[in-house]
Every structure is written in structure tokens, then in C-alpha cells.
């Protein structure tokens with residue numbers, strides 16, 4: 522593709538030139554002064570993104586700029602990814618997810634399914650590093666999602682130097698960004714402080730995935746992320762697509778220095794659909810020559826909470842309602858098209874149950890093996 526000036530467009534220019542993409546600058550957000558002009562500008566941009574198709578690009582986060590202690594976290598995490606997936610299968614299988622009742626570890630190519638089609642990816646799942654809860658048969662049978670708490674599986678330093686430190690650094694930085702974005706969303710929606718962030722307090726099963734996808738028809742099938750916010754960093758291969766409200770698929774190419782943020786289903790549920798979770802998939806042309814890596818950090822609400830539409834006296838802010846009306850008018854009132862499978866949740870389902878059902882569906886062997 523060429524730009525109006527005749528130069529070849531880079532993948533970054535391409536993303537900037539596409540409609541439907543919002544680009545937010547995290548450097549504007551000042552948590553110590555939410556009322557500053559810069560913070561307000563950030564909240565305004567976020568508000569616009571919130572009535573969009575469920576995702577935005579976020580530049581200048583510490584994942585990219587880093588502080589002096591953690592310079593270049595993105596470079597470190599992708600180098601780790603490459604080194605990890607280059608290890609002989611036998612090493613990777615030494616942290617096999619099927620050996621972990623906490624659903625942590627390496628998942629072999631082709632084991633995961635979305636929409637009953639095999640995904641062409643292998644991956645490693647991590648979560649917060651913690652000791653398993655003291656075992657009580659009765660408690661675990663009543664609340665099987667408590668199995669999510671436990672240690673990660675890391676390779677020894679001599680096999681994969683930096684494995685634990687790099688993963689946990691990324692995890693902590695992403696967690697803090699998620700908390701800050703949640704506070705900014707409260708301001709964007711015009712709800713009182715803590716109204717959203719309370720969902721992040723308590724026992725949280727935040728997950729981190731390292732993924733590798735080989736050229737295939739279905740890299741990752743159509744879905745909406747089930748949680749709160751997803752922070753997604755991909756290597757330069759591309760392949761991510763988000764579905765527009767009219768049903769068309771829109772490419773979301775990687776942008777240097779930016780992280781892709783998806784709204785998850787729990788935010789959609791809380792806001793009663795005002796904020797839509799991104800319907801997305803990964804499609805890589807079979808002709809792609811490079812392996813694609815992505816580092817996907819999923820933020821979730823606490824497991825013991827039930828997420829229901831927020832009851833806000835007086836409703837959401839006029840500003841966001843106005844933007845919502847504009848968005849509806851732009852699509853001439855037509856309903857939102859999404860090919861993501863329907864979301865099955867009872868009205869009183871704790872979030873832990875939703876997550877448990879999904880994880881067991883993806884990894885039935887683990888439940889069978891540990892009699893969960």
C-alpha cells in the first residue's frame with residue numbers, strides 16, 4: 522500500500538490510517554493528578570474508545586518505555602518467548618500444563634480448541650505466583666475455581682535464564698496498567714471512585730499467556746475475551762482481526778511501541794453493553810514465513826464476585842451517553858453483529874464459575890487427571 526505522498530506505508534502507518542482504531546497515549550494519564558488537563562485529555566480519548574468496537578492501541582506504557590530498572594520489558598519478554606519455544610519439546614514438556622491442577626504451564630500445539638476447531642498454537646499459561654490454598658475436599662468441590670491458585674511452572678535458570686523474573690515483571694507492570702485504566706474508566710463513565718476497581722479487589726486469577734502460532738487458517742478462532750481488560754503484545758507478523766459492528770473484519774496490525782487493549786466480557790456485562798468487548802480472531806496466511814509470537818495478559822475480576830449490570834443512580838455521564846448515541850446514529854441504529862459464540866452465564870454465577878467452565882472445556886485432561 523502506498524501513502525498519498527507515494528511512500529510505502531509501514532505497518533504502523535497502516536494502523537494509524539485505518540478507521541475504527543483508537544490510539545491512546547498513556548503518558549497523558551497522571552494518577553497523582555486526575556484533574557490535570559493531561560489526565561482529562563486521556564479520559565476523553567478513553568471515553569471515545571469505550572464506545573468503539575472493543576479495543577484500542579495504548580502507547581507509552583511502561584511495558585515499552587520502561588523505567589530505569591526494567592528497561593525494555595517488551596524486548597526481554599519477546600526474546601524469552603523465542604528462546605522458550607526454541608527449546609526441545611522434551612524441555613517444554615517438563616512444564617506440561619497437564620501436570621498442574623492449577624492450569625499453569627506449557628500446552629502443546631493443537632491441544633486448545635475454540636468453537637470446536639483446533640487452534641494452531643502452542644502456549645504457556647501463567648498466573649499470580651502463590652501457594653495452593655489449604656486443601657479441603659468440601660470447599661474445593663463447592664468452589665472448584667479455587668484450584669486456580671497455586672504456583673507457576675518455570676524452567677530452571679540453566680535451561681531458560683530469566684524465565685521467572687521476566688514473566689513476573691511483565692505481569693506486575695501489566696497489572697498496574699490495568700488498575701490505572703480501570704480508574705480512568707470510572708471517570709469516563711462518570712461513576713464514583715471504586716465502583717469498577719472494587720471488582721479487581723480480592724482473589725484474582727489474572728493470567729498471562731505466551732503464544733506461538735504457525736501459519737494456518739485458524740490461528741485463534743472467533744471469540745471475545747472473557748474477562749476485564751486484555752493487554753496484548755504481538756510480534757511483527759500481524760494476523761489479529763477485530764469484527765466491526767457491521768460484521769466486517771478489520772485488521773489490527775501491530776504498532777511499534779503500542780500495546781493493544783481489548784475490553785472483555787465482564788466490562789460489557791457491567792456496563793450493560795455500553796462498552797462492547799472486542800470480537801476478534803487471529804488469521805495468519807499460510808504463506809507467512811515467520812513464526813508469530815504474542816504475549817497476552819488477561820485481567821479478570823475477582824473469582825468470588827458476581828458481575829451484573831451496574832446500578833448507577835442518575836445513569837452514566839452525559840458525555841459517554843452522547844458518544845454512544847452518536848455511535849448508534851452512525852450505524853443507523855442497526856444491531857451489532859458479532860460472530861463470537863454466545864456467552865452462557867447464570868444471573869448469579871460467580872465469575873470463578875464462568876472461568877472454571879471455560880478452562881475445563883479447553884483442558885479436559887486436567888480435570889480428569891486430578892478428579893476436579
Ligand SMILES: O=C(O)CCC(=O)C(=O)O
Pocket residue numbers: 730732741746753755761801802803815817
Ligand atoms: O495473539 C493474539 O493476537 C490474540 C490472542 C487472543 O485473542 C487470545 O489469546 O485471547
Ligand SMILES: [Fe+2]
Pocket residue numbers: 744745746801
Ligand atoms: Fe482473545
